[in-house]
Amino acid sequence: MKTANAAVAAMAARLEREGRFGAxxxxxxHGSVTVYAHCLRVACTACALARALHLRVDENALIRGALLHDYFLYDWHVKDPSHRLHGFTHPATALRNAGEDWSLSPIEKEIISKHMFPLTPLPPTCREAWLVCLADKLCAAGETCGGLREKLAVLCLKTA
Structure with a gap:
Protein backbone atom coordinates (compact mmCIF):
# COMPACT_ATOMS: atom_id res chain seq x y z
CA MET A 1 0.00 0.00 0.00
CA LYS A 2 1.30 3.44 -0.96
CA THR A 3 2.02 5.68 2.01
CA ALA A 4 -0.15 8.75 2.42
CA ASN A 5 2.86 11.06 2.07
CA ALA A 6 3.84 9.40 -1.22
CA ALA A 7 0.26 9.67 -2.49
CA VAL A 8 0.15 13.36 -1.52
CA ALA A 9 3.48 14.07 -3.25
CA ALA A 10 2.36 12.24 -6.40
CA MET A 11 -0.95 14.12 -6.53
CA ALA A 12 0.79 17.49 -5.91
CA ALA A 13 3.16 16.79 -8.81
CA ARG A 14 0.21 15.89 -11.02
CA LEU A 15 -1.67 19.08 -10.10
CA GLU A 16 1.44 21.14 -10.91
CA ARG A 17 1.68 19.51 -14.34
CA GLU A 18 -2.01 19.86 -15.15
CA GLY A 19 -2.90 23.25 -13.67
CA ARG A 20 -1.67 26.29 -11.77
CA PHE A 21 -0.93 24.51 -8.49
CA GLY A 22 2.75 25.49 -8.75
CA ALA A 23 1.69 29.14 -8.34
CA HIS A 30 0.94 31.47 7.71
CA GLY A 31 4.22 33.04 8.84
CA SER A 32 6.91 31.88 6.44
CA VAL A 33 4.95 28.82 5.25
CA THR A 34 3.81 28.93 1.63
CA VAL A 35 0.31 28.00 0.51
CA TYR A 36 1.90 25.03 -1.30
CA ALA A 37 3.59 23.70 1.85
CA HIS A 38 0.47 24.35 3.93
CA CYS A 39 -1.71 22.40 1.50
CA LEU A 40 0.70 19.45 1.51
CA ARG A 41 0.70 19.49 5.32
CA VAL A 42 -3.11 19.59 5.42
CA ALA A 43 -3.37 16.67 2.97
CA CYS A 44 -0.88 14.55 4.93
CA THR A 45 -2.55 15.43 8.25
CA ALA A 46 -6.03 14.61 6.92
CA CYS A 47 -4.80 11.24 5.68
CA ALA A 48 -3.10 10.53 9.00
CA LEU A 49 -6.30 11.38 10.87
CA ALA A 50 -8.38 9.13 8.61
CA ARG A 51 -5.97 6.23 9.09
CA ALA A 52 -5.58 6.75 12.85
CA LEU A 53 -9.35 6.84 13.31
CA HIS A 54 -9.86 3.90 10.92
CA LEU A 55 -12.31 5.93 8.82
CA ARG A 56 -13.38 4.71 5.41
CA VAL A 57 -12.83 7.61 3.05
CA ASP A 58 -12.21 8.26 -0.61
CA GLU A 59 -8.48 8.87 -0.10
CA ASN A 60 -7.93 10.18 -3.63
CA ALA A 61 -10.67 12.80 -3.20
CA LEU A 62 -9.43 13.57 0.31
CA ILE A 63 -5.92 14.25 -0.96
CA ARG A 64 -6.98 16.20 -4.04
CA GLY A 65 -9.50 18.29 -2.11
CA ALA A 66 -6.98 19.00 0.65
CA LEU A 67 -4.35 20.09 -1.86
CA LEU A 68 -6.84 22.41 -3.55
CA HIS A 69 -8.59 23.77 -0.46
CA ASP A 70 -6.59 27.04 -0.58
CA TYR A 71 -6.31 27.33 -4.36
CA PHE A 72 -7.13 31.06 -4.30
CA LEU A 73 -3.93 32.00 -6.20
CA TYR A 74 -3.12 35.36 -4.62
CA ASP A 75 -1.08 36.58 -1.68
CA TRP A 76 -3.69 37.57 0.89
CA HIS A 77 -1.06 39.52 2.85
CA VAL A 78 -0.84 42.13 0.07
CA LYS A 79 -2.88 45.19 0.99
CA ASP A 80 -5.80 45.06 -1.40
CA PRO A 81 -9.49 45.77 -0.71
CA SER A 82 -10.44 42.44 -2.29
CA HIS A 83 -8.43 40.60 0.40
CA ARG A 84 -10.19 42.27 3.33
CA LEU A 85 -12.57 39.36 3.99
CA HIS A 86 -10.16 36.64 2.84
CA GLY A 87 -11.03 34.22 5.65
CA PHE A 88 -14.68 34.26 4.63
CA THR A 89 -14.37 34.47 0.85
CA HIS A 90 -11.35 32.42 -0.21
CA PRO A 91 -13.11 29.02 -0.24
CA ALA A 92 -15.40 30.23 -3.04
CA THR A 93 -12.41 31.65 -4.92
CA ALA A 94 -10.47 28.41 -4.47
CA LEU A 95 -13.45 26.38 -5.70
CA ARG A 96 -13.87 28.61 -8.75
CA ASN A 97 -10.14 28.41 -9.63
CA ALA A 98 -10.00 24.65 -9.14
CA GLY A 99 -13.13 24.22 -11.26
CA GLU A 100 -11.48 26.20 -14.06
CA ASP A 101 -8.47 23.86 -14.06
CA TRP A 102 -10.02 20.46 -13.29
CA SER A 103 -13.25 18.52 -13.20
CA LEU A 104 -14.00 18.12 -9.49
CA SER A 105 -15.91 15.37 -7.73
CA PRO A 106 -18.73 16.27 -5.32
CA ILE A 107 -16.46 15.34 -2.38
CA GLU A 108 -13.66 17.59 -3.65
CA LYS A 109 -16.11 20.47 -4.07
CA GLU A 110 -17.41 19.89 -0.55
CA ILE A 111 -13.87 19.88 0.90
CA ILE A 112 -12.88 23.11 -0.81
CA SER A 113 -16.08 25.02 -0.11
CA LYS A 114 -16.51 23.97 3.54
CA HIS A 115 -12.96 23.89 4.93
CA MET A 116 -13.35 27.23 6.73
CA PHE A 117 -16.33 26.18 8.84
CA PRO A 118 -17.43 27.86 11.11
CA LEU A 119 -16.31 31.08 9.35
CA THR A 120 -18.35 29.86 6.43
CA PRO A 121 -21.82 29.10 7.79
CA LEU A 122 -22.57 25.66 6.33
CA PRO A 123 -20.82 22.69 7.98
CA PRO A 124 -19.19 19.89 6.00
CA THR A 125 -21.47 16.99 5.12
CA CYS A 126 -18.94 14.22 4.42
CA ARG A 127 -16.07 12.63 6.36
CA GLU A 128 -13.45 13.88 3.94
CA ALA A 129 -14.52 17.52 4.30
CA TRP A 130 -14.62 17.25 8.10
CA LEU A 131 -11.10 15.77 8.09
CA VAL A 132 -9.72 18.59 5.92
CA CYS A 133 -11.54 21.20 8.03
CA LEU A 134 -9.89 19.79 11.18
CA ALA A 135 -6.49 19.21 9.55
CA ASP A 136 -6.49 22.78 8.19
CA LYS A 137 -7.04 24.22 11.68
CA LEU A 138 -4.39 21.97 13.25
CA CYS A 139 -1.83 22.88 10.59
CA ALA A 140 -2.68 26.60 10.65
CA ALA A 141 -2.31 26.68 14.43
CA GLY A 142 1.07 24.96 14.24
CA GLU A 143 2.30 27.22 11.44
CA THR A 144 1.09 30.37 13.16
CA CYS A 145 2.38 29.43 16.61
CA GLY A 146 5.64 28.21 15.10
CA GLY A 147 6.13 31.63 13.57
CA LEU A 148 5.17 33.24 16.86
CA ARG A 149 7.74 31.11 18.70
CA GLU A 150 10.43 32.28 16.26
CA LYS A 151 9.47 35.96 16.72
CA LEU A 152 9.41 35.63 20.51
CA ALA A 153 12.84 33.97 20.48
CA VAL A 154 14.27 36.85 18.41
CA LEU A 155 12.60 39.39 20.70
CA CYS A 156 14.02 37.66 23.78
CA LEU A 157 17.50 37.69 22.28
CA LYS A 158 17.21 41.42 21.51
CA THR A 159 16.13 42.27 25.07
CA ALA A 160 18.65 40.01 26.79
Whole structure:
Protein backbone atom coordinates (compact mmCIF):
# COMPACT_ATOMS: atom_id res chain seq x y z
CA MET A 1 0.00 0.00 0.00
CA LYS A 2 1.30 3.44 -0.96
CA THR A 3 2.02 5.68 2.01
CA ALA A 4 -0.15 8.75 2.42
CA ASN A 5 2.86 11.06 2.07
CA ALA A 6 3.84 9.40 -1.22
CA ALA A 7 0.26 9.67 -2.49
CA VAL A 8 0.15 13.36 -1.52
CA ALA A 9 3.48 14.07 -3.25
CA ALA A 10 2.36 12.24 -6.40
CA MET A 11 -0.95 14.12 -6.53
CA ALA A 12 0.79 17.49 -5.91
CA ALA A 13 3.16 16.79 -8.81
CA ARG A 14 0.21 15.89 -11.02
CA LEU A 15 -1.67 19.08 -10.10
CA GLU A 16 1.44 21.14 -10.91
CA ARG A 17 1.68 19.51 -14.34
CA GLU A 18 -2.01 19.86 -15.15
CA GLY A 19 -2.90 23.25 -13.67
CA ARG A 20 -1.67 26.29 -11.77
CA PHE A 21 -0.93 24.51 -8.49
CA GLY A 22 2.75 25.49 -8.75
CA ALA A 23 1.69 29.14 -8.34
CA UNK A 24 0.87 28.37 -4.69
CA UNK A 25 4.61 28.09 -4.05
CA UNK A 26 4.90 31.88 -4.48
CA UNK A 27 2.25 32.87 -1.92
CA UNK A 28 2.70 32.93 1.84
CA UNK A 29 0.01 31.41 4.00
CA HIS A 30 0.94 31.47 7.71
CA GLY A 31 4.22 33.04 8.84
CA SER A 32 6.91 31.88 6.44
CA VAL A 33 4.95 28.82 5.25
CA THR A 34 3.81 28.93 1.63
CA VAL A 35 0.31 28.00 0.51
CA TYR A 36 1.90 25.03 -1.30
CA ALA A 37 3.59 23.70 1.85
CA HIS A 38 0.47 24.35 3.93
CA CYS A 39 -1.71 22.40 1.50
CA LEU A 40 0.70 19.45 1.51
CA ARG A 41 0.70 19.49 5.32
CA VAL A 42 -3.11 19.59 5.42
CA ALA A 43 -3.37 16.67 2.97
CA CYS A 44 -0.88 14.55 4.93
CA THR A 45 -2.55 15.43 8.25
CA ALA A 46 -6.03 14.61 6.92
CA CYS A 47 -4.80 11.24 5.68
CA ALA A 48 -3.10 10.53 9.00
CA LEU A 49 -6.30 11.38 10.87
CA ALA A 50 -8.38 9.13 8.61
CA ARG A 51 -5.97 6.23 9.09
CA ALA A 52 -5.58 6.75 12.85
CA LEU A 53 -9.35 6.84 13.31
CA HIS A 54 -9.86 3.90 10.92
CA LEU A 55 -12.31 5.93 8.82
CA ARG A 56 -13.38 4.71 5.41
CA VAL A 57 -12.83 7.61 3.05
CA ASP A 58 -12.21 8.26 -0.61
CA GLU A 59 -8.48 8.87 -0.10
CA ASN A 60 -7.93 10.18 -3.63
CA ALA A 61 -10.67 12.80 -3.20
CA LEU A 62 -9.43 13.57 0.31
CA ILE A 63 -5.92 14.25 -0.96
CA ARG A 64 -6.98 16.20 -4.04
CA GLY A 65 -9.50 18.29 -2.11
CA ALA A 66 -6.98 19.00 0.65
CA LEU A 67 -4.35 20.09 -1.86
CA LEU A 68 -6.84 22.41 -3.55
CA HIS A 69 -8.59 23.77 -0.46
CA ASP A 70 -6.59 27.04 -0.58
CA TYR A 71 -6.31 27.33 -4.36
CA PHE A 72 -7.13 31.06 -4.30
CA LEU A 73 -3.93 32.00 -6.20
CA TYR A 74 -3.12 35.36 -4.62
CA ASP A 75 -1.08 36.58 -1.68
CA TRP A 76 -3.69 37.57 0.89
CA HIS A 77 -1.06 39.52 2.85
CA VAL A 78 -0.84 42.13 0.07
CA LYS A 79 -2.88 45.19 0.99
CA ASP A 80 -5.80 45.06 -1.40
CA PRO A 81 -9.49 45.77 -0.71
CA SER A 82 -10.44 42.44 -2.29
CA HIS A 83 -8.43 40.60 0.40
CA ARG A 84 -10.19 42.27 3.33
CA LEU A 85 -12.57 39.36 3.99
CA HIS A 86 -10.16 36.64 2.84
CA GLY A 87 -11.03 34.22 5.65
CA PHE A 88 -14.68 34.26 4.63
CA THR A 89 -14.37 34.47 0.85
CA HIS A 90 -11.35 32.42 -0.21
CA PRO A 91 -13.11 29.02 -0.24
CA ALA A 92 -15.40 30.23 -3.04
CA THR A 93 -12.41 31.65 -4.92
CA ALA A 94 -10.47 28.41 -4.47
CA LEU A 95 -13.45 26.38 -5.70
CA ARG A 96 -13.87 28.61 -8.75
CA ASN A 97 -10.14 28.41 -9.63
CA ALA A 98 -10.00 24.65 -9.14
CA GLY A 99 -13.13 24.22 -11.26
CA GLU A 100 -11.48 26.20 -14.06
CA ASP A 101 -8.47 23.86 -14.06
CA TRP A 102 -10.02 20.46 -13.29
CA SER A 103 -13.25 18.52 -13.20
CA LEU A 104 -14.00 18.12 -9.49
CA SER A 105 -15.91 15.37 -7.73
CA PRO A 106 -18.73 16.27 -5.32
CA ILE A 107 -16.46 15.34 -2.38
CA GLU A 108 -13.66 17.59 -3.65
CA LYS A 109 -16.11 20.47 -4.07
CA GLU A 110 -17.41 19.89 -0.55
CA ILE A 111 -13.87 19.88 0.90
CA ILE A 112 -12.88 23.11 -0.81
CA SER A 113 -16.08 25.02 -0.11
CA LYS A 114 -16.51 23.97 3.54
CA HIS A 115 -12.96 23.89 4.93
CA MET A 116 -13.35 27.23 6.73
CA PHE A 117 -16.33 26.18 8.84
CA PRO A 118 -17.43 27.86 11.11
CA LEU A 119 -16.31 31.08 9.35
CA THR A 120 -18.35 29.86 6.43
CA PRO A 121 -21.82 29.10 7.79
CA LEU A 122 -22.57 25.66 6.33
CA PRO A 123 -20.82 22.69 7.98
CA PRO A 124 -19.19 19.89 6.00
CA THR A 125 -21.47 16.99 5.12
CA CYS A 126 -18.94 14.22 4.42
CA ARG A 127 -16.07 12.63 6.36
CA GLU A 128 -13.45 13.88 3.94
CA ALA A 129 -14.52 17.52 4.30
CA TRP A 130 -14.62 17.25 8.10
CA LEU A 131 -11.10 15.77 8.09
CA VAL A 132 -9.72 18.59 5.92
CA CYS A 133 -11.54 21.20 8.03
CA LEU A 134 -9.89 19.79 11.18
CA ALA A 135 -6.49 19.21 9.55
CA ASP A 136 -6.49 22.78 8.19
CA LYS A 137 -7.04 24.22 11.68
CA LEU A 138 -4.39 21.97 13.25
CA CYS A 139 -1.83 22.88 10.59
CA ALA A 140 -2.68 26.60 10.65
CA ALA A 141 -2.31 26.68 14.43
CA GLY A 142 1.07 24.96 14.24
CA GLU A 143 2.30 27.22 11.44
CA THR A 144 1.09 30.37 13.16
CA CYS A 145 2.38 29.43 16.61
CA GLY A 146 5.64 28.21 15.10
CA GLY A 147 6.13 31.63 13.57
CA LEU A 148 5.17 33.24 16.86
CA ARG A 149 7.74 31.11 18.70
CA GLU A 150 10.43 32.28 16.26
CA LYS A 151 9.47 35.96 16.72
CA LEU A 152 9.41 35.63 20.51
CA ALA A 153 12.84 33.97 20.48
CA VAL A 154 14.27 36.85 18.41
CA LEU A 155 12.60 39.39 20.70
CA CYS A 156 14.02 37.66 23.78
CA LEU A 157 17.50 37.69 22.28
CA LYS A 158 17.21 41.42 21.51
CA THR A 159 16.13 42.27 25.07
CA ALA A 160 18.65 40.01 26.79
Missing amino acids: TRACLQ
